[in-house]
Amino acid sequence: MxxxxxxxxxxxxxxxxxxxxxxxxxxxxxxxxxxxxxxxxxxxxxxxxxxxxxxxxxxxxxxxxxxxxxxxxxxNMDALVDDGFSWVGGNPDGDITIVEFMDYRCGYCRRAYPEVEELIEADGNIRLIVKEFPILGEGSTLSSQFAIAVRQLHGDDEYEAVHEALINMRGDATEESLSRMAETFGYDADAILEQMNSDEVAAEIAETRALAQRLQITGTPTFVMADQMIRGYLPLEQMEGIVDSVRADRG
Structure with a gap:
């Protein structure tokens, strides 16, 4: 200033x-x-x-x-939209792609979650890509490791359910609390915990962190909407405005 x-x-x-x-x-x-x-x-x-x-x-x-x-x-567009591992939701063939770098322990990510869900559901033509970007301590890292392990072992549909549970989780994310969550979903908790500490999970988190560094992303949530980067929480109305503007520019 x-x-x-x-x-x-x-x-x-x-x-x-x-x-x-x-x-x-x-x-x-x-x-x-x-x-x-x-x-x-x-x-x-x-x-x-x-x-x-x-x-x-x-x-x-x-x-x-x-x-x-x-x-x-x-x-960095290829790494943003086609890294080979990030979960893809919404309409996979949507005319607009939104990429979200998020952390489960981030208050603004939690605030944004229902608004992003509402945008995706109401629009029907948006592809959402979630980047696991834990930056707020051990609980964040454990949560992302858990979500990625579930996706690797049980697939995208199970990841989506666990993603919602983690973003709405109250209390600390620990190996004990995540083991209980795994059992609630009917998973083998020991297998999940073993996968959380695998090289495959570590590689995904490391690759996303490297991408974030190249993009100069230091906080969550950070959104990439078409060719625009939005650093921080964005209310639903503003997200809708950006989507409308992108489509208008494309004719």
């Missing part, structure tokens, strides 16, 4: 006087002092100019970040 404010002050300074007169390199100390006083007086009389300049700079920074994110998404 300080960098933005400094730049905005410089921008406002240009507005305070003729562009041709603004040559700080050739100013005398007296001229520089007088100029600073004039700028200060101008900003005190017209504070809205400073706020407007900050707004313009922040908008430009947001646009630059959005373009950088689009470039990252484009260069």
């Amino acid at each position: 300080m960098k933005t404010l400094t730049a905005a002050v410089a921008f406002a300074a240009v507005l305070a006087g003729p562009a041709a007169a603004f040559d700080p390199e050739n100013m005398t100390d007296a001229e520089r002092s007088a100029f600073r006083a004039e700028v200060r007086a101008y900003l005190m009389d017209n504070p809205e100019v400073l706020m407007e300049a900050i707004g313009v700079l922040e908008q430009r920074e947001a646009e630059t970040q959005a373009q950088a994110d689009q470039n990252l998404v484009s260069s």
